[in-house]
Amino acid sequence: MAVFECDRCGRCCGSLGLHITLERQLNDRDYYCRSVIDNTIFYAHVDPEYREEIADEFETENTPPHGPEKKTCRFLRKDHGGKGMVCAIYATRPKVCRDFRCYRMLIRTREGATCGRVIGKNTIRTEDAALEKLWNGQVAAIPYGDPAAWVKNVTGILAEHGYRADPVE
């Protein structure tokens, strides 16, 4: 089994994050928020680096005229120290974010190098043209009704062609 590793690219935060609402501000770093997807309240502690901008936005949103609606998670921020995006509440992010897996299987070469990822039910992301052809020709159409049987079936087909399937925990 592979251990899921989030590289914090922030791609999922557009959809997941729109379902997070601020319920109450406790101070300029701490909030009670609601995760609408599982209807749970969680405590969010903002990284000190992003405290001011998030607190300012919160104030603007609650003072008429209200600002534009957010198109992504309010806690997704431009990384002050780099070029990417960061979650400003990463250590206290809600369960839906912690549990989210954007891929559910890794595919490895004989040597163990990762050469593909399976996302959704049976879509592959790979730069390996032979693997892509194999997947689309022999794997993609396999019914997913029984997940354990699917994994066994797919593992066998990949193994015949020198690949190893590694489902994510």
Ligand code: SF4
């Ligand atoms: S779960 Fe996946 S899509 Fe979301 S931030 Fe992590 S690596 Fe990116």
Ligand code: SF4
């Ligand atoms: S709380 Fe963090 S991990 Fe969750 S959607 Fe927002 S930015 Fe992404």
